[in-house]
Amino acid sequence: MNQKRSVSFLFIAAVSGLIACNSAGNNKFASADSSSSAQSTTTTDNTAASGDVTKGIGSHQSVQLTHPLDDKMIAAGKSTYDVKCQSCHKLTDEKLVGPGWKGVTDRRTPEWIMNFVTNTDEMIEKDPAAQKLLEDCLVRMPNQSLSETDARSVLEFMRNNDGKK
Numbered sequence: 001m002n003q004k005r006s007v008s009f010l011f012i013a014a015v016s017g018l019i020a021c022n023s024a025g026n027n028k029f030a031s032a033d034s035s036s037s038a039q040s041t042t043t044t045d046n047t048a049a050s051g052d053v054t055k056g057i058g059s060h061q062s063v064q065l066t067h068p069l070d071d072k073m074i075a076a077g078k079s080t081y082d083v084k085c086q087s088c089h090k091l092t093d094e095k096l097v098g099p100g101w102k103g104v105t106d107r108r109t110p111e112w113i114m115n116f117v118t119n120t121d122e123m124i125e126k127d128p129a130a131q132k133l134l135e136d137c138l139v140r141m142p143n144q145s146l147s148e149t150d151a152r153s154v155l156e157f158m159r160n161n162d163g164k165k
Helices: 002-023 071-085 110-118 120-126 128-137 148-161
Strands: 040-043 064-067
Touching (some): 071 148, 120 128
């Protein structure tokens, strides 16, 4: 009976994730105002070739991070999380359907995260770390069709969740 409950839970969680994916539309959130004098940006090392295991597979080989964190991007990222991510991911380190998000920005580079959320299918097919996540979670993450702005906002929300400043 416990095995049937586990399978039922996974099926319901996967369907919930797909529904969230398809019902959210293409909301675009405003990006941070780059003219703000209180905010600076840094670019992570971009010397690695496309497909570097630490950066993943996709167009994101150099991601500019804001310092301090951008409150507007955090709010936009939380909105995206609430609609598209929370049915499978907790903000703690506890696994739900997918892995918990606590500490993700310590385990993965910003480029890898951006590539995974914007290039999900190819990452799962070719990236060793993404394939390991599939083995561990047993459920393939659906492509959430995040815009670049949405993906960057989710990354900022993850950084905030991890206590980055």
